[in-house]
Amino acid sequence: MQGGSIRLFRVAGIQVSLHFSWFLVAVYQLTSRPHGYQMRVFAIYEYLALFLIVLLHEFGHAFACRQVGGIANRILLWPFGGIAFVNPPPRPGAELWSIAAGPLVNVALIPVLLLLRIVVVRSGLAFNAPDLYRLVSMMGYINIAILVFNLFPIYPLDGGQILRSLLWYPFGRIRSLQIASVIGLIGGGLLTLYAFTTGSTWLVILTFFLLTQAVTGWRRAKELQLEEAETLRPIPSAPTERPPVL
Numbered sequence: 001m002q003g004g005s006i007r008l009f010r011v012a013g014i015q016v017s018l019h020f021s022w023f024l025v026a027v028y029q030l031t032s033r034p035h036g037y038q039m040r041v042f043a044i045y046e047y048l049a050l051f052l053i054v055l056l057h058e059f060g061h062a063f064a065c066r067q068v069g070g071i072a073n074r075i076l077l078w079p080f081g082g083i084a085f086v087n088p089p090p091r092p093g094a095e096l097w098s099i100a101a102g103p104l105v106n107v108a109l110i111p112v113l114l115l116l117r118i119v120v121v122r123s124g125l126a127f128n129a130p131d132l133y134r135l136v137s138m139m140g141y142i143n144i145a146i147l148v149f150n151l152f153p154i155y156p157l158d159g160g161q162i163l164r165s166l167l168w169y170p171f172g173r174i175r176s177l178q179i180a181s182v183i184g185l186i187g188g189g190l191l192t193l194y195a196f197t198t199g200s201t202w203l204v205i206l207t208f209f210l211l212t213q214a215v216t217g218w219r220r221a222k223e224l225q226l227e228e229a230e231t232l233r234p235i236p237s238a239p240t241e242r243p244p245v246l
């Protein structure tokens with residue numbers, strides 16, 4: 001146990017941990033929602049498959065970050081998905097690749113999961129093992145849902161961070177973060193309003209989390225500005241952490 005999370009395993013020096021709240025939410029999700037499977041165990045498989053896809057996405061971020069000379073030693077899985085703690089070198093290209101690699105994993109998974117579905121259909125398992133067929137189909141949808149959601153240009157979602165990296169080229173490190181954070185705040189606000197209309201507590205909590213991270217991005221931009229303006233004087237406040245990559 002470390003900071004409320006359990007160490008699962010380590011791959012190429014990257015420690016994968018699971019936050020304890022994951023179990024609580026997993027139990028809630030698996031017991032309160034209709035799952036459409038004949039055998040309940042397949043609902044568990046589906047939930048685990050969701051986090052396997054999320055984990056592959058996070059490894060995409062971590063390995064890409066290392067490829068460009070950055071630091072990435074930790075991945076945390078929690079009820080909202082995954083967090084890759086990446087610290088790429090402060091260059092727009094390095095940042096862009098570290099962020100884009102996550103969604104690109106999901107893009108690469110589309111043909112793989114499609115092929116798997118075709119194999120299941122061709123082998124007659126779709127008829128003989130409908131639960132297995134449903135699981136494979138659901139994995140395809142889940143993968144695309146993760147991809148689409150992450151590409152919303154709402155900082156700190158991947159889409160927002162990609163937008164920030166692209167804005168870095170013409171506007172520089174600080175201005176790009178300010179612009180992306182403001183778009184993140186507006187987008188996050190709209191998403192929160194939408195979440196309230198759906199009545200999904202889950203979505204409301206998630207969008208609130210996004211909003212707080214957009215604020216962190218804004219504060220980080222302010223600090224970078226101060227650092228640049230007052231290079232001779234130390235900054236009195238504690239440095240804000242960079243928002244994690246989802």
Ligand SMILES: [Zn+2]
Binds near residue numbers: 158245
């Ligand atoms: Zn991501």
